Amino acid sequence: MNFNPNSSFLYLVAVIVILFILAQSLFFLVRAYKRGKAIGMDAKKLRNTITSSAIFTIAPAVSILLGVLTLSKFLGLPLPWIRLSVIGAITYELPAATSAASALGVSVSENITSPTVYSAIAWVMTLGILPSTVLVPILIRRIQGGLVSIRNRDSKWGDLLITALFMGMISAFMGMVFSNIRKGLSGWIPIFVMLFSAVLMGVCGILIKVLKIKWLQDYALPICMIGAMAFAMVITPVIG
Amino acid sequence: MAGNSYEERTHYLGKIWIWTAVIVFLLVPVSICIYYNAWPPFMSVLKGLLGVAPIYWTVGVIEVITFTPMLGTGGTYLAFVTGNLTNLKVPCAINAMEINDVKSGTEEGDIVSTIAVATSSIVTTLIIAVGVILLGTLTPILNSPTLKPAFDNILPALFGALGVVYISKNWKLAVTPMVFMAVLFIAVPSLSGSVGVLVPVGAIISIAVARLLYKKNMI
Structure with missing residues (x-):
């Protein structure tokens, strides 16, 4: 066939x-x-x-x-x-x-x-x-059971454990962004993009908390992400 | 036995769905082999698997242990069928729980996480389907040199915004694993290909720091 x-x-x-x-x-x-x-x-x-x-x-x-x-x-x-x-x-x-x-x-x-x-x-x-x-x-069930017993013993530590797990994931992916910096300025592009995205999120935070623009809370992450991707399109031809 | 609580029913139904999914996944290569009468030599599949299984089976175990507490019951049963966990489902669920001010491990957290993962799965599936249908029109646009830097930088764009929210709230917890990972990736750039294996390393460091600070009443 x-x-x-x-x-x-x-x-x-x-x-x-x-x-x-x-x-x-x-x-x-x-x-x-x-x-x-x-x-x-x-x-x-x-x-x-x-x-x-x-x-x-x-x-x-x-x-x-x-x-x-x-x-x-x-x-x-x-x-x-x-x-x-x-x-x-x-x-x-x-x-x-x-x-x-x-x-x-x-x-x-x-x-x-x-x-x-x-x-x-x-x-x-x-x-x-x-x-x-x-x-x-x-x-x-074993994983959840373990977590429940930790939370039952000490609920604050249980919450911290989850936060720490998530921080582990974030740190690995944010660390990866630095992997190309020895290639010169073009290797810094992902870092600039990450920082730009973080700054955008900071601005969104101010708009939400200070200016009380509540609807923005639901859409802050996609806005920052797409904004930072657009930023990558602008800076890559300049320094790439 | 299916219990009566929402949680118990989620486990019961989740197991039915996930085992059915395993069968559906396996039926794909089986149906290809039967239809084309093309069963590959066992050793070839084994050799191919040896090239990827040691890393990806390890990552698989790590992902289940790491993400199950974050995603909750319904979110876990669904996300481990629909995939793309680190770059999509987990950040989506965490962001949704953050917006709704609910914690993972609670029923409200489970509901919000499940809604986020399910919505994300549906939208992803539909976008890929539309993309496949409109392939001829979309390929030149998606592969254009102008758009390429945007998609090359999707992870920094995602983790920059997500990271700043969590780091600003838990900076004492974040500093050590962040510095460790940055130094590690600068020293050994090739590790970026196996970032999944490094997630638990970051988690262990972060948990150790959390424990230390907690014991000293610093967080």
């Missing part, structure tokens, strides 16, 4: 997976919203959470779409579409595809023409990322 990585069959598989993801997301969204209302949470605030989360998602989602386009150059569209709509990210999927292809002696610089190579790549992409999904139902 001739192999086409953009065949109707593969698109059909992609559509089924995408519909499953949408169904699960919608199910959890409706359930959480109803529960929020049932326990007396402000419905307007819950709706604002939906709007602000949707707006915040736009820029990162377009970036994920770019990942789909990158992978589609050799894998066709359906498989990257599936992989980047479910657990996984371009930082994982590209090395996974490259590793599987090289195990079969194939380069990923051109379109995959062998169904065997293609299926090997699909297996590696799937199996390499599956543990995090599988581990959730196995570990979630």
Whole structure:
């Protein structure tokens, strides 16, 4: 059988997976919203959470779409579409595809023409990322149980622990921004962008707290993010 | 057994959804193999997996342990199916809880986190779907040299704004892991490819600092 990585069959598989993801997301969204209302949470605030989360998602989602386009150059569209709509990210999927292809002696610089190579790549992409999904139902109660017992013993320390965990993630990603500074001025661009974004957030903070522009609170993060991305477009041609 | 509380039902339903998702994920390569009658040699898949599994399985374990307390029950069951955790779902959930002034680990926090993760998943899925449909029109725009710096810098743009909120509130906690990570990445730039592995390192440092400061009544 001739192999086409953009065949109707593969698109059909992609559509089924995408519909499953949408169904699960919608199910959890409706359930959480109803529960929020049932326990007396402000419905307007819950709706604002939906709007602000949707707006915040736009820029990162377009970036994920770019990942789909990158992978589609050799894998066709359906498989990257599936992989980047479910657990996984371009930082994982590209090395996974490259590793599987090289195990079969194939380069990923051109379109995959062998169904065997293609299926090997699909297996590696799937199996390499599956543990995090599988581990959730196995570990979630133990992790939450541990946290509850810490909170029961000392609630302030329990809260601090969560903050510290988040700080760990932030510090790793903010530290990564410094990784190119030895390349010269162009390596400083991510740092300038990060600082610009931080300054924008500071300005938003002032507008919210001092000038009482409350609506801005819901949209401060996406505004700062998109503002800083625009700033990157301006400074890169100048100093890049 | 499914209990009656919202929390218990979330666990029960979450498990059904997540195990179904695992089956759906596995059915993708299975269906490709069956339809094209193209089962890859076992050793090739194993060799391919060896190239990525040691790092990504480790990252997977780390992510579950690190993000579950932040995302809450519903958010966790959903985010670990829909993916893109560090660059999207976790910041989105944390930001939503911050705006609503609710804490993770409470029922209100769980609800807000679930709504944020679910909305984000739906919007991401729709944007990618629209992008795939409009591929011909969008590709030249998205790949244009003008827009490239914007997407190259999406993480600094996100973590700058998010970081300043948390650092300003917890600067005593933030200084040590931040300085450690900055020095580490300057000394070994190639580590940027495995930032996921460094998240728990940052978390351990940050937890140790928090414990020390807490014991000394400094926070």
